[in-house]
Structure formats: structure tokens, C-alpha cells
Amino acid sequence: MIDMKLKLIKILLFAIPFCGIAQNMDTNPNIIIIFVDDMGYGDLGCYGHPTIRTPQLDKMADEGMRFTQFYVAAAVCTPSRAGLLTGRYPVRTGLVEGIMRRDVLFPNDDNGLSPNEVTIAEVLKQKNYATMAIGKWHLGDLPKYLPTIQGFDSYYGIPYSNDMDYVPAKDGKPGYWNVPLMRNEKIIERPAEQHTLTQRYTKEAIKFIEDNKSRPFFLYLAHSMPHIPIYASSDFEGKSRRGLYGDVVEELDWSTGEILKTLRNLKLDKNTLVIFTSDNGPWLVQKQNGGSAGLLKEGKKTTWEGGMRVPMIAWWPGQIPQGVVNESLATSLDLLPTIAKVTDVPLPKRLLDGQNILPMLQGDLSLGHEPFMFYRGNKIFAIRYGKWKVHYITQTAYPDGPMMYHNPPLLYNIENDPSEKYDVVDQYPEIIDRIKAIKEAHEKTVKTYTKPAIEAEDLIPTAKIKGEGELRVQKMSAKKEAWGNNAQLWWVHGKPGDRLQLTLVSKTSGEHELLGFFTRAKDYGIFQVYINGKKVGNMIDGYAESIEHSGPVSFGSVHLNKGFNELVVKLIGKDVRSEGFSDGYLVGIDGFSIKD
Numbered sequence: 004m005i006d007m008k009l010k011l012i013k014i015l016l017f018a019i020p021f022c023g024i025a026q027n028m029d030t031n032p033n034i035i036i037i038f039v040d041d042m043g044y045g046d047l048g049c050y051g052h053p054t055i056r057t058p059q060l061d062k063m064a065d066e067g068m069r070f071t072q073f074y075v076a077a078a079v080c081t082p083s084r085a086g087l088l089t090g091r092y093p094v095r096t097g098l099v100e101g102i103m104r105r106d107v108l109f110p111n112d113d114n115g116l117s118p119n120e121v122t123i124a125e126v127l128k129q130k131n132y133a134t135m136a137i138g139k140w141h142l143g144d145l146p147k148y149l150p151t152i153q154g155f156d157s158y159y160g161i162p163y164s165n166d167m168d169y170v171p172a173k174d175g176k177p178g179y180w181n182v183p184l185m186r187n188e189k190i191i192e193r194p195a196e197q198h199t200l201t202q203r204y205t206k207e208a209i210k211f212i213e214d215n216k217s218r219p220f221f222l223y224l225a226h227s228m229p230h231i232p233i234y235a236s237s238d239f240e241g242k243s244r245r246g247l248y249g250d251v252v253e254e255l256d257w258s259t260g261e262i263l264k265t266l267r268n269l270k271l272d273k274n275t276l277v278i279f280t281s282d283n284g285p286w287l288v289q290k291q292n293g294g295s296a297g298l299l300k301e302g303k304k305t306t307w308e309g310g311m312r313v314p315m316i317a318w319w320p321g322q323i324p325q326g327v328v329n330e331s332l333a334t335s336l337d338l339l340p341t342i343a344k345v346t347d348v349p350l351p352k353r354l355l356d357g358q359n360i361l362p363m364l365q366g367d368l369s370l371g372h373e374p375f376m377f378y379r380g381n382k383i384f385a386i387r388y389g390k391w392k393v394h395y396i397t398q399t400a401y402p403d404g405p406m407m408y409h410n411p412p413l414l415y416n417i418e419n420d421p422s423e424k425y426d427v428v429d430q431y432p433e434i435i436d437r438i439k440a441i442k443e444a445h446e447k448t449v450k451t452y453t454k455p456a457i458e459a460e461d462l463i464p465t466a467k468i469k470g471e472g473e474l475r476v477q478k479m480s481a482k483k484e485a486w487g488n489n490a491q492l493w494w495v496h497g498k499p500g501d502r503l504q505l506t507l508v509s510k511t512s513g514e515h516e517l518l519g520f521f522t523r524a525k526d527y528g529i530f531q532v533y534i535n536g537k538k539v540g541n542m543i544d545g546y547a548e549s550i551e552h553s554g555p556v557s558f559g560s561v562h563l564n565k566g567f568n569e570l571v572v573k574l575i576g577k578d579v580r581s582e583g584f585s586d587g588y589l590v591g592i593d594g595f596s597i598k599d
Contacts, residue, residue: 030347031130031219032319033212033275034123035262036338038087038223039255040080040139040164040230042314043285045297046252050314052295054244055252059260060279060316067277067318068327068364074375074387075283075335078303078310078400080141080164081107082378083282083335084225088122088142088153090339090357094381094449096120097555098142101381102453104554106304108143110168113541113556115143116153119516121351123339124154124221129348133215137204138225139164145541147559151187155223159186159207161195165227180232197234200227201251205258209265216269219346224262225282226255231289248292263318273321276345278338281313288401300423304400306377306384307423308392317364324366330418332372332387333360354448374441381451386438390418391431393438411435452555455520455594459492462505468494470501470574477591479522485552486593491522494572494590503572503590507534509563509597516598517563518555522591523547526583530590533571534561545590546578552593563597570595 044050048057049064076086081103082093093099096116100106103114116122124134136150136158143149144162151158161182172178184195208224228234228251235250239257243249259279266272285294287302287309296302296309303310315333317323336357343350344359363370377385384396394413398406412435414428428435460476468474477493479486494503509515517539519532527545531538540558574588581587 029274030345031274032322032345033220033222033266033271034127034132034342034346035222035224035275035277036087036123037259037262037277037279038084038138038225039279039281040226040228041283041286041294041303042229042252042255042281043294043296043302044299044309044312044314045295046229046285047256047314049316051297052245055249056243057253057256059256059263063259063263063277063279063318064316065326066320067316067323067325068329070315070317070329070331070333072330072332073280073313073315073334074311074332074377075280075313077378078283078305079106080139080230080282084140084142085116085120087282087335087338088116088124088223089120090123090336090351090355091120091353092336092356092376092378092449094378094451095354095356097452097557099378099381102451102554104551106380108141108163110144110163112143113145113543114554115145115148117516117557118147118152119560120153121353122153123342124150124223126154126339126343126348126351127219127221127346128154130219130346132346133211133218133220134223135207135211135220136160136223136225137207137211138223139227139230140225146188149185149188157187157211159184160204160225161185161200161227164230165195165197165200166231197227197232198240199236200234201254201258202236202238205261208258208262212262212265212271213269216271226258228255229294231286231292233292246291248294252294273319275319276322276342277318278315279318280315280335284310284313286401298422301400304379304403305398306379306394307397308417308421310400311377319364323364327366327368329363329368331363331368331370332375333363334372334375374438374445376442376445381453383442383446386442387417388434388438388441390416391434391438392417392423393435395442452518452596452598454487455518456596457507457594458487458490459505459520459592459594460488460490461594462507463492465506466492467504468497468501469504470498472497472501472503474503486522487520492592492594494574494592495584497528497574497588497590499574499576499588501574503574505570505572507563507568507570507595507597509565509568512563512565514560515563517558517561518596518598519543519553519558520555520593520595521545521553522550522593523553524550524589524591526581526587526589528577528581528588528590529575531573531575532558533569533573534558535564535569536571537561542575544578546581555596 077083138160184192239254299309301307
């Protein structure tokens, strides 16, 4: 009771001087988002860790606002980053499992954040902000998806997770991660020396701040750590009582302190909003090389609290009240609309899922929040509504267990029971009904492209083959519900250079995003798609270790005529590993979708 009274007094004390801040606030403040990787809710000193020392972040919290109920858009890397930068649930951008082939993007995937999406960087370009992305991108590593296409003037970092592109041991030489370090669109180091990444990211961040001290800037610093494999520099390795993981977190703490010190030295601190948070919860199966979710249940890749509730500290001297512990619900989706409000620029003309939390940052802790959807892939697993959280589906991670559907759903009073131990569904059936209506209303706003709008097998009557082969309709019952109509168009006995001509009908003339849906397996070939005689997108490699659906493959923006359009699939060859039926030259097409 005493603690609560002290907290209320503190809020009231700050509410008086801060009620007029919005009128005096500079509408061209600098914006810095520090986004670490796989840090758990319990990994910082100010969040209760007993042995990891984080004096700089603890000080940042003392000088700013520490959130205790802050959620990110997803429990894994790619969709979480898409949500933060766009203010939209990742299912709307297509960067989720069930629409993508996997739960995150992998090197050379012909997929990424669509250039049609609007990022925080692009929002701030309306006021000619200098913009830079540093660190892990993981929203597509092909040139058409890199940060410099998404509103960032420059980029320095690794394009995907630091545990990807592994080269196995060979001829007595140890294996290694062949992760590239890039500057803008060019690889400048491969493999990246990961021991010094945090220090080099910090140096680049400070240089960017110093170079742009006389104009408004946006810095997106997405650290590669503490995602495994974890590395610390010689200045920090072996220093933490928590072992190597603690070394890594303490170096991230140092990095944040150096950035805040630079702002103070340049007298930019009172005109800079700094946000520190993590992309998802800790990777628990990594054991001592992974973090801690504290009292929260589970971790990365799950929709339990430990997977998506993360540390968040907001700092802006003179604008954000000092030392406030904010127990209100907020999310990473809120950052784009809040930054747009802070900088007085229009919001993108598209459906956003975040809300402006500037009043909350300024001390109004009574601000309510819209219900929050816990997506895993393209499915809603859980929903947070006020103090309540309902789970419709639960699933383990690493390895993924079966999806457990709950009827009735599980219900927790998450403010009384943050560890999600006590299901109270029997006591509050009216809450279940209320949240069900919220879920149904939300789902009506989500248009996903998990299956084709145009089934390829329906195109067979007008299809023409120039060369060899024949067309069949193959039932895909073994993979029920992955393929549209549980079937695909199957082009068999083709040879390199042969062409399959199909007819697509468009309702309107103009630029449209074309999506293709295909099958991959051990005996499938490589092909290229053409629209009205023009090559579109990259070649598609149909090889996979087992039968799988490609998910939607974007061919980017293509010009379509109103009415009939010629789509050609040209068989190029086959993967060196491809063999079996049709000599490895099979092509499987589920269909196509035309996005407006």
C-alpha cells in the first residue's frame, strides 16, 4: 500500500509540470531506436537480474521511463522487425510463417519487406531526416529489400541472423558462420568478425550522430547480440559473473551508455527520444548462452508472456518524466504512430495497428490501449484485453510441438498472474465472449495471401506448351490445406528451354504486385517467369529435401493489362541435387494472386 501511494504521488508530481510539454516540444527531435536481439525480460539489472551489471541502462531507466508491460509484434526476428518498422501486425506485411516458407527469412530467400510498405524512416523522410540503419536487418537480403530501399540513407551491418550461412568443418579446418558485413549494398567483410560487432556498431552510431548534429536524424541501431552465437570483445569477455552471456549484455549496456554520453556532449540530449527494447524473448534452449524471462512463462517463439513481453526503456530529458515505472500496456507497433505525432508528420495512408502513446510517455499513465493480438505465424494464438489474456492455441518451441487448441480457451488475469499459472476461464465466461467478438472483428481486417486467388489447375484448358511435356492435376492430400483446392498444376517431362504459356486475367490496367505459389521437392526444377514478354522476379529453384509449399513468392510490381495477360514459365534447368521422376525437371504450380 505504501509503495502504491508513493507511486501515485510521483505520477502526480510529474503530471503537473509535464502537462504543457506538448506545446513547447520541438517537432523535429532526433529519434534513436536501440533494438537488441533475443534479450529476455529478466536480463537487465533494472528488471531484476542479480548478476548482470547494466549501470548505463539502469541510469537510463532512472532518467526516463521503464515499461513493465511492453510487447513486441512477434516472438521471432523477422516478423518482429517488420512490426516495429511499419506499425502493422506482420501478418499484414506477409512476413510470417504460413505466408512465408518458414518463421524467419533465410539467406537468398526471394522475399522480404515489400517496398510498398512504409517504414519509420520513410515517415521521417517527409521532414528530410537523415536516416541510418545499423546492425541486423533480417527483412530480406536481396538488393530490392535492403534498408536503402526502405527509407534509410545508409546501412552498416549484417543482413540476417548471425547464426545463418554456416560453413561446416572440412579438411581439419573448423566450421564458421559466413555472415557478411555490409555497407549499404556492398559486402565489405566476410565472414564478419563477430567479437567486435557491438563495438563497431557503436562507433558507426556515434559517427552518424556527430555527422548529423545540426539536422534532425533517425538512427535505427539493431544489435546482433545476444542472439547466438554470442561474442564479446576483449574489453568485456570474461568479466561478468553471468558468464559469456553476461559479458555480451554488459557490452550492450556500455554501447548504450556511449550513445547517451555522445548526445549529452553534443547537447542533443534534450532534443532526442531514445527507445531501448528487444525483438523477442530469450532463446531458452540455448541454456547458459540464452537469456532469462524472469518470472514470465517460456521464451522465444512462443506466445506465452516470456516470448513477447520484453524490456523497454524510453529516455528524453525534459520531455519524459524521470524514474517512472510504467505499468501500462504498450507495444512496438505503437512506435511509428508515436514518432509521427512527435515529429508532426502525417501517418501513412494504410491500416496501422499501433497507437500514439506520446501522452503516456509524457506521464499520463491512464491512457488505455487497444486489444493486442499474439500472432504465431499467420494465426492468432492469444489476445491481451485490458488485464485479461486469452489463449486459443498454445505450442512449444525448439522443437515445435503440436498446436494445442483450447476449447474453452485458457484465460489469465495477467496483472495478477504474469506467470500464467492459474486458468480462470470458468469464473469469467463473459470475458471470453467479449474477446471472441474482438478477435472476429480483427480477423475481418486481415487479408492474407496464404493461398492463390487464381488456381493454376483452372488455367489448364487454355494453357500451351512450347516444347515437351504434359500437364496434369496432382492432388496434394498428403499436405492438406497447404495448397489451394488441395491440388496443383503439374508440368511433367519438360526439358530446359521449354515454355509453359498460361493466361492471367486482370480486372484493371496498371501496376500490381504479382504473387506466385509453387511446390518444392527433390525432383523439381528451376524456372523463370515472364509477364507479357518481360522477365519478372528471380529464378525459382524448385528443389527441397521434402515436399513443401513455397508460400507466396513476390515477383514485385508488374504492369498488367486489363483483361488477358500472357504468363510464361520457362524451364531453365535443375538444382545439382535434383533427381528422380521426370529426371528432376518437374514444375509444380499452385497458382497466382494479383494484389491491388
